[in-house]
Amino acid sequence: MHRKLPAMTILIADDDIDDRMFLERALRQNGYTQEIQFVEDGEELMEYLHRIGRYNELNAPWPNLLILDLNMPRKNGFQALEEIKEDPKLRRLPVVVMTTSSADEDVVKTYNLGVNSFVTKPFNFNRLVEMIGALKTYWMDTVKLPQ
Known part of the structure; x- marks a missing residue:
């Protein structure tokens, strides 16, 4: 008997179109068939999470997991992460930083x-x-x- 998986949405915040495409392909190759949403920078990420503008509840399913790049325009990943973790409504959202950096100071800071x-x-x-x-x-x- 197969158990029905709960609906799950992954939100990917990354300004690089190629990285977004590769992440989606890698998820699909690993059998992930559920929703993937994309935003291109930290400002758009916060609009998505706060349901501002085009990201009302009908257009933006709540993410179960955020994959966050650090190096983005307008608002970088550090700034977005800080906002998320300071907000009582957002802080439970699991955040995985996926970035080109391997610098110890970036690891410690995040x-x-x-x-x-x-x-x-x-x-x-x-x-x-x-x-x-x-x-x-x-x-x-x-x-x-x-949930």
Whole structure:
């Protein structure tokens, strides 16, 4: 007997169109068939999370997991992460930083701001598929997320 999976939405905040495409392909190759939403910078991310403008509740399903790039225009990932974790309505949202940086100071800063995981984007698509598989197994199949 198969159990029905709860509806799940992944929100990806990344300004690079190629990275967004590769992340979506890697998720799909790992069997993720549910909703994926994209925003291009920290300002748009906060509009999405606060349901501002085009992101009303009908157009923007609530994310169960946020994959956040650090290097984005207008509002970077550090600023967005800080806003999310300071807001009582948003702070339970699990955030995985996925960035090209592997600098110790970025790792420390994001964990001090409350990130749930920090991973460095691989430069090889096959490695990205493996990494996304591990993230999917952990965040979607193992842990219980708040609804």
